[in-house]
Amino acid sequence: MSGTHTPSGGSPRLNTSVAHNARVWNYWIGGKDNYEVDQRVGEQVAGMFPVIRDVARADRDFLGRAVRHLAAERGIRQFLDVGTGLPTVDNTHEIAQRIAPDSRIVYVDNDPIVLAHARTLLTSTPEGVTGYIDADVHDPDTIVAGAAATLDLGRPVAVMMLGILNFVLETDRAREIVRRIMAAVPPGSYLVLTHPTYDADLGGEGNVPAMEFWNANATPPITARGRAEVAAFLEGLDLVEPGLVPCSQWRADAPSPAAVPQFGAVAVKP
Structure with missing residues (x-):
């Protein structure tokens, strides 16, 4: 540029x-x-790691497909988007409220640039609600308490955790964060997840040196994980087909999309 x-x-x-x-x-x-x-x-x-641009776009496209699926086919009307990032075209609330105007969405982030754009995120249809919590993914209790001010935690919630658990470097801590948040929502709730991988069969080995450079020159530090570690975040939940796959291939709009080294999954709490 x-x-x-x-x-x-x-x-x-x-x-x-x-x-x-x-x-x-x-x-x-x-x-x-x-x-x-x-x-x-x-x-x-x-x-x-040239594929990173493809990963970024695939992750964003996955968000759209997952929200549309949950709102249109699963009847979900509440979304808790943890690790919102900067607003762009078709944010979670825009997609959900386009399908169901009464949808309620809570965004969670603690980045000051995202805070500066909160007004953009906080737009909503008259029938629905969009809220914002300034909180860190490492503090699930604050996230749950803040979400309860806008969402009815007695009704199903889609918990969106796209590209966020990779910033929790300790895998056990990341698993505990997922458990704490999912324990606060009722059966019929969903976990929507993406996570980078170093698995070579998905071309992820290049993530290792790229993330080493990132951790030396940028913030916050990041990690990739293998398939088994990512699958562990979904324990106790029932995977929605096609399961844990490259996010580019989860219910893809185009036939036979290329795999990217970023897992994606949607799972329901039984």
């Missing part, structure tokens, strides 16, 4: 001297809410 877009707003915690995941991800999917440092790191990572 030949220029730098400076996001409006701000926060005392905003640090524009170090690349940040929400802004780099925004850059990879063609957004403008990023700084020169994010562009530099994004280009370096993409040079080391």
Whole structure:
């Protein structure tokens, strides 16, 4: 890119001297809410691991398919989107409320740039509600308590955890976060998950050096996991077909899409 877009707003915690995941991800999917440092790191990572742009787009497309499936075919009217990221085209509330205007959505993030864009996220249909919680994924109790102010936790909720558990470096801690949040929602609720992998059969071995560079030059630190580790986040839940697959291939709109080194799954709490 030949220029730098400076996001409006701000926060005392905003640090524009170090690349940040929400802004780099925004850059990879063609957004403008990023700084020169994010562009530099994004280009370096993409040079080391060219498929990362495909991963970013596939993850975003998976979100759309999963929300449409849950709202249109499963009757879900409540969504808890943990690790929202920067708003772009077709955010969770827009997709859900297009199908069911009375849908209620709560976004969760703690990035100051995302906070600056909260007004965009907080739009809603008159029939529905959209809320926002400033909270960290490492604090599931705060997330649940905040969600309860907007969502009816006695009714099914779709818990969206796309590309967020990879920022919880300890696998046992990540599993406990999932357990705590899913324990707070009733049977008939769903977990929607994506997670990067280093599995070689999906082309994920390049994630290892790319993430080493990322962890030395950007924030927050990140990790990839193998299929068995990702599957463990879904224990006690019933997978929706086609199960745990590359997110590009989960109920794909196009025939035979290429695999990406990013797992995707939707599972229901029995």
